[in-house]
Amino acid sequence: MKIIIIEDEILVAEDLVSNLKQIKPDIEIVSVLSSVKEAVDYFSVNPQPDLIFSDIQLGDGLSFDIAKAIAIEVPVIFCTAFDEYALEAFRANGIEYILKPFSIESLEKALVKFQNMQKVMAGSIALKYEAAMATLEAKNKTSSSTIMIRYRDRLLPFTLDKIAFFCLENEITYMHAYSGKTYAMTESLEELEYKTGSTFFRMNRQFLVSRKAIIDATDYFPRKLKINLSFPFDKDIIVSREKRSKLLNWLTEN
Structure with missing residues (x-):
């Protein structure tokens, strides 16, 4: 075969x-x-x-x-x-x-x-x-404009404009809000990618980032891009050369 x-x-x-x-x-x-x-x-x-x-x-x-x-x-x-x-x-x-x-x-x-x-x-x-x-x-x-976050025994609604990015760490998905708070989630990044629609971009396996959170993108050797956020963050978000053109088109359109 x-x-x-x-x-x-x-x-x-x-x-x-x-x-x-x-x-x-x-x-x-x-x-x-x-x-x-x-x-x-x-x-x-x-x-x-x-x-x-x-x-x-x-x-x-x-x-x-x-x-x-x-x-x-x-x-x-x-x-x-x-x-x-x-x-x-x-x-x-x-x-x-x-x-x-x-x-x-x-x-x-x-x-x-x-x-x-x-x-x-x-x-x-x-x-x-x-x-x-x-x-x-x-x-x-027709993606949802609100994401529900389970926190202890409560369900917290977050509109997409309050969310900076989603991140996968140690196989757990986290939501990072502009307020600085971070919440663990049960959804995968793939599920969130389709819930958030075109306002978020899947940078790599680990990060799904809001357009609103991005200042710009700079060249990163070799032929990759580094995402610069509008607030301090201690990890680099790198986009592969295969996704480079798609990201640039998305940044232009949004």
């Missing part, structure tokens, strides 16, 4: 390769691609594999954009940490997925699903992606 992985987090991609090899040693990982552009360029000149594992949110866009440029003719299984609303979009359109962080068991089930898939399933895959993408974009545009 030939597989291509589309994932912009190197450690996640390596973990996926290792787990797949552990499940089926004869699996051939043909290539690991890290962006929409790289995937489009690759599929433009190379044959498609038997199966694709793909993250959804890549540094230069959503992986659905690949299907807009290239006719994908093989099944795709998405590795995602999306919230329940987004998963409903996949279920409604017959798109297979596994949840991050994935396990050996979930990958085994995904491979069994693939073996039971018929080739015809991929025939209308572009239409399935388009329908799911439209659902996700609609959700993004």
Whole structure:
């Protein structure tokens, strides 16, 4: 079985390769691609594999954009940490997925699903992606303007203009308010990314930052960007070169 992985987090991609090899040693990982552009360029000149594992949110866009440029003719299984609303979009359109962080068991089930898939399933895959993408974009545009924070035995409402950024530390998500207070949260950064919409940007695996909190961005070797906030913060927020152009476009538009 030939597989291509589309994932912009190197450690996640390596973990996926290792787990797949552990499940089926004869699996051939043909290539690991890290962006929409790289995937489009690759599929433009190379044959498609038997199966694709793909993250959804890549540094230069959503992986659905690949299907807009290239006719994908093989099944795709998405590795995602999306919230329940987004998963409903996949279920409604017959798109297979596994949840991050994935396990050996979930990958085994995904491979069994693939073996039971018929080739015809991929025939209308572009239409399935388009329908799911439209659902996700609609959700993004109508994102909530209030985030509920559980503090002890209370639920505290925070409007987005009171929140500077969300941060992942030791696998726990924290909300940092402009007031200087910090609160632990149960939601993942992926869930918050879709709740906050276009007013926040996913800088990297660790930070989701409000446009209002950013003064500017400066060059950071090599070809990366460093985010400068409007208040003191003792950690650097670095944006990868793959996300550089997307961030600059977002800063311009917002």
